[in-house]
Amino acid sequence: MATMYSLLFGILFTAVCGNLDAIHHIVSPPTSLGQENDAHSMRVRIIEIATAEIGVREATGNNDGERVEVYLAYTGLGKGHAWCAAFVSWCYAQAGFPEPRNAWSPALFPNARTYCRGNACRDSKTSVRIKPADVFGIYGYGAKRINHVGLVQGIEPNYILTVEGNVENRVLAKRRHLSTINAFSNWIE
Structure with missing residues (x-):
């Protein structure tokens, strides 16, 4: 339980202190731990996170670029790897889910x-x-x-x-x- 709260606090801290993504979309932090408990709210939050990333592009078309490398890094990989699954995993993580966490x-x-x-x-x-x-x-x-x-x-x-x-x-x-x-x-x- 403490790990979950630590993870959620870390995400909340990151969202509050750095609530602009790489292409300057505002990504709102969760309002409180209690209000984000039900499945519908979590689904809405994941989609908010994902849609805020629309427009992120690779730097050279080779699975690279600052934001792409953030998605890949979440799954333990560096630039140059396919990143669709890393993106999905990263979106879930930003909403407080420890899984999925895989680039395959x-x-x-x-x-x-x-x-x-x-x-x-x-x-x-x-x-x-x-x-x-x-x-x-x-x-x-x-x-x-x-x-x-x-x-x-x-x-x-x-x-x-x-x-x-x-x-x-x-x-x-x-x-x-x-x-x-x-x-x-x-x-x-």
Whole structure:
């Protein structure tokens, strides 16, 4: 319990003392520990953090740049590595979650956290389970595994709205058809 409070205090201190990100978006700190307890509030907070990063770009198009390297460093890596999973992990950390904390995309879909894979993600029963701040994964046929991840920002019929890193060398928001998604995981509940 003390570790959780230390982590939350550190995040609160960082947010209050350094509440501007690398591209000068204001990132509001959590208002208090008690008000951020429910899952909905945490989901909103993660999406606020992620959307504040929209526009961050790589410096040279080689998985580098000051902000990109901050995401990678959170997962123990330096510049030059793919950073979509590191971005997702970093967003969760800024909201006070110690996990996920991994730069390898498949690691964000352990059985205990994943509620659909493959064609099951296209089922109407699954689409009602998708929530903001869930993690989505896209399967890369060349890699033969999930090789891109991001955060669900919102849901539309047959589509998800996303915030994701390492797409077109930057953080951006996209609209993706459910048929392109291979897995969803829930790291909050």
